[in-house]
Amino acid sequence: xxxxxxxxxxxxxxxxIIASAKEAKVRSIILLLLFWITPIYAVDTQxxxxxxxxxVVVTENLRFLDQWxxxxxxxxxxxxxxxxxxxxxxxxxxxxxxxxxxxxxxxFPYIQSREPESxxxxxxxxxxxxxxxxxxxxxxxxxxxxRFSDLQGKIFAFSDPDSNSGFLYPLSLMVAREERPETFFxxxxxxxxxxxxxxxxxxxxxxxxxxxxxxxxxxAIFKPEMTEKTRIIKKSPSFGFPPIVARLGASSNMxxxxxxxxxxxxxxxxxxxxxxxxxxxxxxxxxxxxxxxIRAHANKVKTIHSSFSALTD
Amino acid sequence: xxxxxxxxxxLAIKLPLTITAVVTVxxxxxxxxxxxxxxxxFHEELGEKALLLSESVAITTPKTMLRKDYWSLYLxxxxxxxxxxxxxxxxxxxxxxxxxxxxxxxxxxxxLLFSPVxxxxxxxxxxxxxxxxxxxISSGGYSRTGFQEGVVPLYSDQxxxxxxxxxxxxxQLYEKxxxxxxxxxxxxxxxxIIGSALGTIVSRRMVEPLTAVTRGLEAVGRGEMTDFAxxxxxxxxxxxxxxxxxxxxxxxxxxxxxxxxxxxxxxKLVALGRITAGVAHEVNNPLAGxxxxxxTLRQHPDDKALIDRYLxxxxxxxxxxxxxxxxxxxxxxxxxxxxxxxxxxxxxxxxLIGAEIGDRDIQVIWENNADKxxxxxxxxxxxxxxxxxxxxxxxxxxxxxxxKMNLDGAYLNIEVSDDxxxxxxxxxxxxxxxxxxxxxxxxxxxxxVVYRLxxxxxxxxxxxxxxxxxTTFHVAIPxxxxxxx
Numbered sequence: 001x002x003x004x005x006x007x008x009x010x011x012x013x014x015x016x017i018i019a020s021a022k023e024a025k026v027r028s029i030i031l032l033l034l035f036w037i038t039p040i041y042a043v044d045t046q047x048x049x050x051x052x053x054x055x056v057v058v059t060e061n062l063r064f065l066d067q068w069x070x071x072x073x074x075x076x077x078x079x080x081x082x083x084x085x086x087x088x089x090x091x092x093x094x095x096x097x098x099x100x101x102x103x104x105x106x107x108f109p110y111i112q113s114r115e116p117e118s119x120x121x122x123x124x125x126x127x128x129x130x131x132x133x134x135x136x137x138x139x140x141x142x143x144x145x146x147r148f149s150d151l152q153g154k155i156f157a158f159s160d161p162d163s164n165s166g167f168l169y170p171l172s173l174m175v176a177r178e179e180r181p182e183t184f185f186x187x188x189x190x191x192x193x194x195x196x197x198x199x200x201x202x203x204x205x206x207x208x209x210x211x212x213x214x215x216x217x218x219x220a221i222f223k224p225e226m227t228e229k230t231r232i233i234k235k236s237p238s239f240g241f242p243p244i245v246a247r248l249g250a251s252s253n254m255x256x257x258x259x260x261x262x263x264x265x266x267x268x269x270x271x272x273x274x275x276x277x278x279x280x281x282x283x284x285x286x287x288x289x290x291x292x293x294i295r296a297h298a299n300k301v302k303t304i305h306s307s308f309s310a311l312t313d
Numbered sequence: 314x315x316x317x318x319x320x321x322x323x324l325a326i327k328l329p330l331t332i333t334a335v336v337t338v339x340x341x342x343x344x345x346x347x348x349x350x351x352x353x354x355f356h357e358e359l360g361e362k363a364l365l366l367s368e369s370v371a372i373t374t375p376k377t378m379l380r381k382d383y384w385s386l387y388l389x390x391x392x393x394x395x396x397x398x399x400x401x402x403x404x405x406x407x408x409x410x411x412x413x414x415x416x417x418x419x420x421x422x423x424x425l426l427f428s429p430v431x432x433x434x435x436x437x438x439x440x441x442x443x444x445x446x447x448x449x450i451s452s453g454g455y456s457r458t459g460f461q462e463g464v465v466p467l468y469s470d471q472x473x474x475x476x477x478x479x480x481x482x483x484x485q486l487y488e489k490x491x492x493x494x495x496x497x498x499x500x501x502x503x504x505x506i507i508g509s510a511l512g513t514i515v516s517r518r519m520v521e522p523l524t525a526v527t528r529g530l531e532a533v534g535r536g537e538m539t540d541f542a543x544x545x546x547x548x549x550x551x552x553x554x555x556x557x558x559x560x561x562x563x564x565x566x567x568x569x570x571x572x573x574x575x576x577x578x579x580x581k582l583v584a585l586g587r588i589t590a591g592v593a594h595e596v597n598n599p600l601a602g603x604x605x606x607x608x609t610l611r612q613h614p615d616d617k618a619l620i621d622r623y624l625x626x627x628x629x630x631x632x633x634x635x636x637x638x639x640x641x642x643x644x645x646x647x648x649x650x651x652x653x654x655x656x657x658x659x660x661x662x663x664x665l666i667g668a669e670i671g672d673r674d675i676q677v678i679w680e681n682n683a684d685k686x687x688x689x690x691x692x693x694x695x696x697x698x699x700x701x702x703x704x705x706x707x708x709x710x711x712x713x714x715x716x717k718m719n720l721d722g723a724y725l726n727i728e729v730s731d732d733x734x735x736x737x738x739x740x741x742x743x744x745x746x747x748x749x750x751x752x753x754x755x756x757x758x759x760x761x762v763v764y765r766l767x768x769x770x771x772x773x774x775x776x777x778x779x780x781x782x783x784t785t786f787h788v789a790i791p792x793x794x795x796x797x798x
Contacts, residue, residue: 140419155423157384187424189383196384204419205387 048079049254052091052103054160057215057278060195064277071270075261076254086192088162095119101250102258106242107294108164119245121288122255123262126281127214131241131290134213135165137173137234138197140204148173148234154207155187157200163212164294166194169236170210172297195219202229214241218279240290244283259285325520332512337505344501351493352455355486360449360461366393366400367463367479368447374405374477375469378413383423386414399485401460405467407475410442437462441478459483522546522556529563536570584747588641591748595637595756599630633756640758643695644747644765652691656683659697659718666701666714674710682719689725692766693790699759700729700786706752707733707784723792730785736778744776763788 051072053065065082072080083100085091088109094100096118103119110121124131139145145154148170158181159166167190174184181188189206191197194215201209213235220227244262246255265271266282275282319327370389377385390403394416405413406427415421429435433452440450441464453459460480467474525544543563544556606623613619663679670677697716704714708731717728736744743749745764750757763786767774770790778784 187383189381191384196388200384200387203391205384205414205423206418207422 046078048073048081049076049102049258050081050083050094050100052083052085052094052100052105054085054088054091054103054105057104061277064274067277068274071265071274072258072261075264076257078254088160092162095245095247098247098249101247101254102244104242104244106160106163106165107240107291108168108298109162110243110245111291111295111298112162118248120248120255121286122244122246122259123283124243124286124290125241125278126284127241127279129281130238131284131286132238133165133241134238135169135236136211136213136216136232137170137208137236138201138211138216138230138232139208140201141229141231142204143207143231145208146233148208149177150233151208152179152184153186155189155205156181156185157197157206157209158188158190159194159197159209159211160192161190163194164239164242164297165212165236166197166210168294168297168301169239171301173234175301198226198230202226208233212242214279221279237293239293240286243286243291323520324523325517328516328520329509329513332516333505333509336508336512340501340504340508344497347497348490348494351497352486352490355490355493356451356455356461356483359481359483359486360451360463362398362463363461363479363481364447364449364463364465366396366398366403366481367465367477370403370405370479371465371467371477375467375474378405378407378467378474379469383414387418387423390414390416393479399482401480401482403477403479405475405477406442408473410438413475440464441476444476445473453483455483455486457482457484457487519552522552526555526559529559533563533566588645588747591757592637592641595748596634599633603627603630633754637756637758640756640762644758644762653688654691654694656681656685656687656689658691658694659689662694662698662701663716665698666705669702670705673705675705675708676713678713678715680715680717682717683725684720687720687725690770692770693725693727696763696766696788697727697729699763700727700788703759704729704731704733704784706755707731709733720792724789725792727788727790728785729788730783732783735780735782735784736776737780741776741778745774 049072051069065084069080069082083091083094085094088106091100091103091105092109095103096114102122110119127133137148137151139151145151156170158170161167171181174181177184189200191200191209194212197206197209197211198216198219200206216227216230216232246258262283263285265275370393373389374386377389386405390405393400393403400416403416404421404427405415407413410427412421412423412425412427414423415427421427427438429438437450437452440448441462444464444466447463447465449461450464451459451461460482462478462480465477467476522544529544543560546553546556546560603626606627610620610623660679660681663677666677701714701716708714712732714729714731717726717730719726740749740751745760746757747761748757749761764774767788767790772788772790775787776784777787
């Protein structure tokens with residue numbers, strides 16, 4: 001990860017402090033005041049930066065989201081508002097309409113062609129050393145099924161029709177067999193939330209499901225009683241991790257600031273604590289080619305996608 | 314054992330016990346009714362809650378069903394679990410009975426026809442599918458496995474889409490019902506304790522005067538009336554009136570008893586005076602003659618003819634005095650002489666009377682029907698002898714005296730009759746008076762002794778007589794007195 005000097009006005013640190021303990025204390029109080037006053041002043045003058053979140057992260061932890069938005073706001077000198085929506089599509093609509101400037105979306109919506117293009121790749125999370133993740137095909141722990149093909153005629157849970165790991169990947173598996181979801185499975189449904197897909201499979205409401213490996217592993221740490229009731233029967237090849245995108249029309253200063261703020265999170269204590277909660281190593285700059293794997297899958301299923309998307313309407 | 318026989322218990326115990334028992338029974342019956350009412354109310358409320366839950370699910374269900382958003386349907390069921398109710402099961406079925414969502418998805422996979430596990434479930438399933446407006450169905454009554462189920466049919470634009478079923482367990486009522494039953498039990502116990510205490514106080518107030526009255530009456534039975542303490546009268550109710558009346562009666566009885574004692578005392582003095590006068594008179598009469606004889610004999614010590622004439626007179630006079638003294642002793646010292654003897658002593662009197670009759674022409678009829686083993690007091694022998702002797706003394710030659718004795722239940726009956734001249738009516742009242750006699754040489758003590766002895770044996774003596782028709786004396790002695798004597 002690259003090291004960058006801290007560039008935010010209120011948060012800039014003196015290079016060296018050589019003084020008595022008392023002097024140091026007074027200085028630190030003054031610094032603290034500066035540190036606090038500037039963002040508060042800024043918040044009052046500018047509208048908040050709106051940041052869209054989807055099911056790529058576990059959004060139930062509201063206290064974490066508050067800490068994160070507070071952190072981002074403090075670093076950027078502007079209030080940051082995290083906007084939660086149920087589906088990727090809703091978040092994409094907000095991006096397209098200019099209601100939000102940033103969003104953490106899935107690779108699949110990112111690679112979909114838009115006329116005109118309305119988003120740009122901002123930064124990509126680094127998860128366990130690489131900007132990559134998988135799709136897991138899971139079944140209930142007690143399930144007799146061991147292969148994806150065993151799930152034929154069963155009930156299958158998808159996460160989001162615009163999710164790579166939760167929809168596009170299992171779709172590609174069916175396309176390889178020249179099957180469509182409505183013919184391959186007896187019943188399918190969308191949970192619009194990877195965590196709820198895990199829940200649906202763990203409670204045996206679905207005979208199988210497709211989830212984001214990052215979310216499954218996250219739950220394996222924080223809600224092991226849920227993931228213990230599931231079993232992974234198939235891991236996809238690695239894909240580019242769900243990226244953070246910026247609206248093309250957003251101010252370039254703000255975009256730059258957001259990029260650097262996110263990519264520098266691993267360089268201070270608060271940022272590291274937040275990353276630890278997210279179970280991420282950090283954010284970093286990666287080329288668009290990272291998502292070519294998803295593009296290839298999308299092309300494979302393009303033939304049936306148009307008809308299948310009707311399911312989600 | 315009298316202790317275990319409630320009939321022998323005092324009213325002071327029986328009345329509070331009865332009141333306590335009645336209060337307890339009534340209290341517990343009311344308590345039981347309250348508990349049962351609580352149960353049925355809780356049960357009804359459970360049904361209403363199940364229906365409410367079903368209805369709350371059913372609000373959004375039709376739209377979600379039409380969108381085939383099975384996950385949301387399932388969440389609408391699982392979300393109910395976060396409430397405090399113990400949901401046995403819940404399901405959403407479509408018009409054909411296919412499972413759209415079930416709280417236990419492992420056993421009831423979505424998309425398949427719901428298959429009831431037994432005939433009861435089959436019946437409930439039919440009821441639920443037939444419901445066209447919200448209803449409550451239930452099974453298992455009040456048992457822990459029982460449940461109440463809210464069934465709400467689903468409609469969209471008046472088209473029937475299926476049904477929501479939410480089932481709540483009766484088991485969750487148990488804690489509530491037990492708590493309420495404990496409160497009722499505590500209330501009932503309180504009621505019983507207060508009721509019993511009041512009952513005891515009231516019954517004691519009622520029984521105390523009764524006990525006092527009873528003690529008073531028992532004292533009357535024992536003849537102790539003078540040291541009677543009046544029953545305290547505190548109220549003017551029935552018990553108060555009873556106590557007042559009783560006190561009055563007791564006071565009057567005590568007065569009467571005192572008067573009687575006074576009368577008895579003066580009668581005793583009168584009788585004593587009469588006896589003393591009789592003794593003086595009866596003993597004095599022969600004494601004058603005797604002294605006269607002795608005086609004459611002293612003047613003519615050598616007159617053999619005079620000696621032969623006067624000695625029998627002296628002898629006769631002394632014997633008469635001896636007889637009087639003997640009879641007085643027998644009649645006055647009756648408390649002594651409690652000896653018991655066989656009944657054959659009575660039969661010996663037959664011969665003794667025969668000797669008394671001597672060569673006179675008097676017939677004796679003897680009839681002893683009493684048990685040969687019977688033991689009788691010696692006094693009875695004296696009674697019979699005196700009566701027989703009395704009879705033969707009045708009988709002219711050719712007369713008949715009859716003796717009959719028989720045991721009749723608790724009494725030994727003796728009958729001595731003669732066909733003599735009879736007793737004139739005007740002297741019958743004096744028959745048993747001491748020194749009353751119609752015979753020229755009688756002491757007037759024979760029948761008096763009979764009367765005294767009969768009285769001492771707690772017997773009854775009656776005389777039946779008519780002038781010229783003979784006389785019959787009836788004596789009845791209670792057998793138990795003979796044994797005691």
